[in-house]
Amino acid sequence: MNPAKRAEMFRRWREANPSPTTELEYHSVFELLIAVILSAQATDKGVNKATAHLFPVANTPEAIYALGEDGLKDYIKTIGLFNSKAKNIMATCRILIDKHHSEVPQQREALEALPGVGRKTANVVLNTAFHQPTMAVDTHIFRVANRTGLAPGKNVLAVEKGLLKHIPREYLLDAHHWLILHGRYTCVARTPKCGQCIIADLCDFKEKTC
Numbered sequence: 553m554n555p556a557k558r559a560e561m562f563r564r565w566r567e568a569n570p571s572p573t574t575e576l577e578y579h580s581v582f583e584l585l586i587a588v589i590l591s592a593q594a595t596d597k598g599v600n601k602a603t604a605h606l607f608p609v610a611n612t613p614e615a616i617y618a619l620g621e622d623g624l625k626d627y628i629k630t631i632g633l634f635n636s637k638a639k640n641i642m643a644t645c646r647i648l649i650d651k652h653h654s655e656v657p658q659q660r661e662a663l664e665a666l667p668g669v670g671r672k673t674a675n676v677v678l679n680t681a682f683h684q685p686t687m688a689v690d691t692h693i694f695r696v697a698n699r700t701g702l703a704p705g706k707n708v709l710a711v712e713k714g715l716l717k718h719i720p721r722e723y724l725l726d727a728h729h730w731l732i733l734h735g736r737y738t739c740v741a742r743t744p745k746c747g748q749c750i751i752a753d754l755c756d757f758k759e760k761t762c
């Protein structure tokens with residue numbers, strides 16, 4: 553795909569949605585971090601339902617730690633993998649209290665050292681909370697990047713690097729959200745909605761449904 557096509561794709565996404573953001577609900581960087589940890593292999597809706605009860609009761613590392621692992625599980629038991637997520641969140645809260653003055657660190661290395669926080673989670677927090685132009689490649693972004701020809705790659709790291717290299721700088725900060733939303737609602741996994749797609753004429757996918 554040539555640079556002009558890529559730029560036009562993002563121009564259209566920005567025109568359609570000038571201020572894209574995550575669908576996870578949060579009111580602080582710490583709440584965002586917990587919501588992103590909970591969202592692994594779960595839907596944002598499911599996470600929002602659980603955190604709507606959890607955060608009013610506990611939304612600091614100290615308060616969640618004080619709930620205890622079993623207490624935390626009571627709030628998140630509707631979310632997949634809640635046992636391991638509860639364990640990781642307790643350990644993460646302990647580290648934030650002991651090593652980071654109960655603040656979420658802004659450095660990738662420090663974020664990825666937190667239990668339950670991998671490269672993708674760190675990228676979401678760095679981008680959404682700290683406005684760094686990172687690219688958190690999830691299943692939606694991986695699919696869109698490959699189907700459209702925007703940044704084809706065999707694995708998530710290759711796609712991440714390709715997107716960071718090829719997306720015009722002016723769109724980089726918001727690109728992650730446009731790509732997720734496009735994959736979640738239009739370029740869906742089974743049957744992409746090519747007939748409703750605003751970038752259909754720019755997309756390289758050979759088996760379009762329109």
Ligand code: SF4
Nearest residue numbers: 739744746749752755
């Ligand atoms: S035209 Fe179809 S395959 Fe291409 S981006 Fe749009 S929905 Fe996805």
